[in-house]
Amino acid sequence: MVRAPSVDKNGVKKGAWSEEEDNKLRAYVLRYGHWNWRQLPKFAGLSRCGKSCRLRWMNYLKPGVRRGKYTIEEEDLIIKLHEQYGNRWSAIAAKLPGRTDNDIKNHWHTHLKKRNKQTQLSERSQNMDDADQNEQSSAMSTSGSSTDQKREMDPNASAADSLDAYTDISSLSCDSTLFDCVDWVADDSNSSVESLTEPFESFWTEPFALDTSFSNYISVDPWLPSTEEEFLYPFSSFLDDGIDCFHELNNRKGDD
DNA sequence: AACGCTATCAACCGCTTTAGC
DNA sequence: AGCTAAAGCGGTTGATAGCGT
Structure with missing residues (x-):
């Protein structure tokens, strides 16, 4: 069902992703975010092009993706x-x-x-x-x-x-409620299907309830590196929006 | 059992858009 | 305003599972 793995002349791997590659990418993005897709594979220790990493993350690995x-x-x-x-x-x-x-x-x-x-x-x-x-019969009602x-x-x-x-919302995974749904609503502000956003109004008006199940994701995933040294550390200022949340939660968890 | 055909879906490719300078 | 790099997007491809003959 998937393309056979191969390596092109530049040493860039193509084709199906192995479990190990998935875990590397997942762990890296969860820790540092996707600050630059082109540079990311180099820092994450992957022999893939940035495009391929992005696609894999977006379509498969991103928390909240439903299949x-x-x-x-x-x-x-x-x-x-x-x-x-x-x-x-x-x-x-x-x-x-x-x-x-x-x-x-x-x-x-x-x-x-x-x-x-x-x-x-x-x-x-x-x-x-x-x-x-x-x-035949215009008088008949339907x-x-x-x-x-x-x-x-x-x-x-x-x-x-x-x-x-x-x-x-509870039917979605915890991750999707915080990431995908925010995008979903934000992107929709000018949509002509405005009615679709209405159920989410409460999302904005109600006090933010911290969903600590994120931290479960982090602590449960055995592939998240336990030390910073396992990845090359990028520039902290590039850290992605949602990833700040992960760090926040990690820190809180550490404080507890 | 073996073969061919079809359906499926992950991944690739190339074009367009966006952001930064 | 123009250029470049990066990201995003949609079309397409290709491997394989599954089904029919």
């Missing part, structure tokens, strides 16, 4: 968002916490494109049937109450219904 089966609600939302944004996968991914643009893009091409086509075809034939029926029917009738209902799956 696996898509729910019907997610698929409906993707289809709806695709109608709105087209192939702007990063914009679509911003509305689905924990899902990456690459993952959504793959899922679209392998599942939803077909499903969407079929839906459109069936809707078209349904519309033709409806037109026929209207000709009644439909299923969620699917509601979605077809009201695109906004679709988005709102789908969002129910995401308003339960």
